Amino acid sequence: MISRRERTLNYAILTFFAVLSVMPLLGVVLAAVTPPGQAVQGFAIPADGVDLGNFVRVWRDADFGRALWTSFQMTAITVVLSTIASILAGYAFGTMRFPGSTTIFYVFLIGLLMPFEATVIPVYYMMRWLGLTGTVWSVALPSTSLSIAFGTFWMRAFFRSAPRPLMEAARVDGASSLMVLRKILLPLARPAVLTMILLIFMWTWNDFLYSLVMRLQTAPLTLAQFQGYRRADVSGIAAAAILVALPVFAIYVVLQRHFIRGMLAGSMKG
Amino acid sequence: MIARARERPTKRARLSRGAPGEPYLSAYLYIAPALVAYAAFALLPFLWAVWISFFQWDGVSVGTWVGVDNYVSIATDVRLRGSFRNALVLIVFYSIVPVTLALVLAGVMSRASLRGLTVFRGMLFVPQIMAMVVIGTIWRWIYSSNGPLNRFLELIGLEQATRPWLGDFTFALPALGLVGTWFMLGLALVLLIAAVQRVPMDLYEAASVDGAGAIRQFFAVTLPSVRNEIAVALVLTMLGALRNFDLVYVTTSGGPGYSTAVPAFEVYNQAFRLGRVGAASAVGVVLALLIFSISFAVTRIAERDDE
Numbered sequence: 183m184i185s186r187r188e189r190t191l192n193y194a195i196l197t198f199f200a201v202l203s204v205m206p207l208l209g210v211v212l213a214a215v216t217p218p219g220q221a222v223q224g225f226a227i228p229a230d231g232v233d234l235g236n237f238v239r240v241w242r243d244a245d246f247g248r249a250l251w252t253s254f255q256m257t258a259i260t261v262v263l264s265t266i267a268s269i270l271a272g273y274a275f276g277t278m279r280f281p282g283s284t285t286i287f288y289v290f291l292i293g294l295l296m297p298f299e300a301t302v303i304p305v306y307y308m309m310r311w312l313g314l315t316g317t318v319w320s321v322a323l324p325s326t327s328l329s330i331a332f333g334t335f336w337m338r339a340f341f342r343s344a345p346r347p348l349m350e351a352a353r354v355d356g357a358s359s360l361m362v363l364r365k366i367l368l369p370l371a372r373p374a375v376l377t378m379i380l381l382i383f384m385w386t387w388n389d390f391l392y393s394l395v396m397r398l399q400t401a402p403l404t405l406a407q408f409q410g411y412r413r414a415d416v417s418g419i420a421a422a423a424i425l426v427a428l429p430v431f432a433i434y435v436v437l438q439r440h441f442i443r444g445m446l447a448g449s450m451k452g
Numbered sequence: 453m454i455a456r457a458r459e460r461p462t463k464r465a466r467l468s469r470g471a472p473g474e475p476y477l478s479a480y481l482y483i484a485p486a487l488v489a490y491a492a493f494a495l496l497p498f499l500w501a502v503w504i505s506f507f508q509w510d511g512v513s514v515g516t517w518v519g520v521d522n523y524v525s526i527a528t529d530v531r532l533r534g535s536f537r538n539a540l541v542l543i544v545f546y547s548i549v550p551v552t553l554a555l556v557l558a559g560v561m562s563r564a565s566l567r568g569l570t571v572f573r574g575m576l577f578v579p580q581i582m583a584m585v586v587i588g589t590i591w592r593w594i595y596s597s598n599g600p601l602n603r604f605l606e607l608i609g610l611e612q613a614t615r616p617w618l619g620d621f622t623f624a625l626p627a628l629g630l631v632g633t634w635f636m637l638g639l640a641l642v643l644l645i646a647a648v649q650r651v652p653m654d655l656y657e658a659a660s661v662d663g664a665g666a667i668r669q670f671f672a673v674t675l676p677s678v679r680n681e682i683a684v685a686l687v688l689t690m691l692g693a694l695r696n697f698d699l700v701y702v703t704t705s706g707g708p709g710y711s712t713a714v715p716a717f718e719v720y721n722q723a724f725r726l727g728r729v730g731a732a733s734a735v736g737v738v739l740a741l742l743i744f745s746i747s748f749a750v751t752r753i754a755e756r757d758d759e
Contacts, residue, residue, distance in 0.1 A: 192561045199557070200575035203638045206590045207578065209600060213593070263489070271486035280476035286483065293494050295747055297695050299719040300740035303504065303733050304497035307511075327493035330486045359478060388583035390698040395724060402585040406702055409589050416593060427586045434581045438574045441581060446643060 213420035236421035246425050249404040259322040260386045261379055264329035272337020273363050293331025298391050306395050320396035329382045340374040377444040384430050401426045505734035510727040522734035535713040538625055539694060545629025546636050546693035551685045554640035558648040559670045576638035588702030591631045618704050624712045636689045647681035648674055683754030687747050694743055715739045
């Protein structure tokens, strides 16, 4: 039988590592609410109470409003384009048979592993040639293409498990393949699509290399620059870091299950 | 020839059976947008990077064909070779340490069913959703001269151990490695606890009837049952160790000297700071091939053991 001591030990272990995971973030929140000019105490609530002045200051000094808006536009384009393309491609790979389907699908799988670092140089020269560097497209397009690799893989897995008799019955009734997708499969696919959208949103929002190379002033790039020229301003840097992390974090708090399931299931099948 | 001729009608029959009344041309229309976007901004650029890697090119003037020289320089150039050596060290910190630790902890927790895991899982997973730039920013502060780590060391009377960790030739790389350990430990724990909890309890009971103690049970029951998840955890964490451009850029930029230079950072550094676009492409290609082969090898090993 399992002793009470063993159970207590288990929860002690879990608590220790769970706290360890969030402690650095807690430290940053505490640093961010320390009034400007006052030394940051480390992991302690500031003596003079909580102060939100750092957020105002950073927002104004580093033009964070505009950076967040740029990030948002770039991410929205990526999410919309890759979601549509992935659903269509996943539908074909999951429900139809056609010559070359396996080979083409394997080509997509390469994209799941492809590091951004391996493509960034040619894409940079391509964007420069197209005159797109500095625009949201210079980051949105390459992000879309790698998100599609994941999205196609993810949607294919869903469509393969979708009920075939339902599809066939609709086809017999004369529905076109597009109508089967829209009327029958997409309503069923809502949770899978939501998970996919959340993951693509997170990866795109958090990406840094492409905005740096393409000189697109996104929120992560602004944070990196801000901490470069304001090294001593700990509470300001902390506030900036929170501004960058907050959108994803807020969604994570509400839809945690989707994130964890998606990231684990996505990697498991790969 | 004969075999192929015999195969053809059955193949066609299979195809038409798969999509009733559907000319399979429409399948190509469905995958076209995805394929075009993927080819244009991922696949072709990768092939193009392979091509560039055979040139000496500064990104401005006309490049010179140099064959495999750029690949040779990865083995001979002290900075580039160092970056791959550093990547190996980081794999230990990002992958081997957290997966082993998570496995042991999951093993310890294997014999009681745990409730209320959702909250713990949510907390353990938090680092995974944070932008690496944010994580780098946080840890640069923690490691800084008067940051929390040094404050803590002073507090417990270890003043002589304090130092600017990321500016230290000996400690900068392990310091970055520990960020990776912290980052990956939660992921490995979530993955392996879930796997271990799925192992049926009666397997342990059978083993203990046979006289196996806790440690024997771990090696005879737990370990074989979660092999697949171990493989997944190893692949995910190793890929994380190789794709760490953001962290290095924000914290150390490869320094001091080149003690924390890693391949992912050298791609950027060589191409966009030093104007060695050919060499940078070669590093990027090797990095990608390394990632492909690690994923392939680890999944293969896990599959073979399954038989």
